[in-house]
Amino acid sequence: MRLPKPRGGLSEWLVARLAEPGLTGSAPGADSWDDESISLWTLHELSFRGFEDADDRAEWDPDLLGVRRDLETALEERLRARWTEAGAVAAPAPADVPTALEDLVAADDGPSLADFVRRRADRDQVLELLRQRSVYHLKESDPSAFVVPRLPVRAKAALMALQFDEYGDGDPNRLHSHLFARGLEAVGLRAEYGAYVDDAIPENLEMNNAGSLFGLHRRLRGAAMGHLAAFEMTSSLPSRKMVQGLERLGLEGPMADYYDEHVEADAIHEHLAARDICGTLADDEPDQAAEVLFGAFTCLDVEARFATAMLRVWEPQR
Amino acid sequence: MSERDFDHPDVVLVPHGPMLLRGAESVQDLEGTVHAVDRPVVALCRCEKSSRLPWCDGTHKVIPR
């Protein structure tokens, strides 16, 4: 993947700095949320697959880490403020964590893009949604993989069981991000890692940045696992709707297969995540219970904001 | 090590949800068809409303209790 297009002064500075490691000087402030989001996305990406036109050593460059920390602090404060505003539920007793997660998910009233795809989306809208989703699905599960060494025994074993399935149960052909890439190809879209980052709306970048922030910081392991649980718990039924919508539009084949796999897989993963990962983590580290819920709320909240932004363009009259 | 430190049952019943089954190689459904299992854990539908029996597809969450 090549460096993304800058979206303002900060990302312009950052992209120049990554392309030419000799540059010095301090970072300007961000011009906009868009500028801020693409900058943090780019800095995080240095810890995933990196960029062919950036220096690999930039991942641990102290100046860039300083910029990343400032952007992460602002993002985390924003996310926590939304949780407080939404009435942050008090930390449940460890044994009640799975039920608390279920309640949180059941109370989610964000708009459903899967519903829209099933019933009304046209082909161009579905392709646009797939381009946006590709930012995450082409690195599906990678943020959670960073959390493995930071967990106690039971949660670690359960996360590995879940990740093993996400990564194809040992078969590269079944790796979920690979299934999504095959799906993109089949519907005529580009399938290479990071292909549509320049098209990502800021709500989408924020969704990705939140997941990476949680995955990359040991301090945020509880939030990362709560985020994973909420993601898995809101996947199997919507995935079925995606299959129905894709078939309605004549897009059956590998892309529908990707979603089809998630109907079944995530009906399992949601229990592994809520009970065996989050439940046991809270049991072993009770102070993580509140963090689990914060992470779960954030997952639902960033998705709701993304869906609202997409639907505002597609169905302004509704 | 003969004593096991953690409970790790092969079968777990999820309240109002599926039956989780670990380490199975095949599952026979109500019609007698045998399905190969290629995951470490599978979720078997207990509400009988799934669109892909014998597997759970999350439908149990939308049927009134």
Ligand code: FES
């Ligand atoms: S138990 Fe989940 S669909 Fe029947």
Ligand SMILES: [Fe+2]
């Ligand atoms: Fe997946």
Ligand SMILES: [Fe+2]
């Ligand atoms: Fe999953």
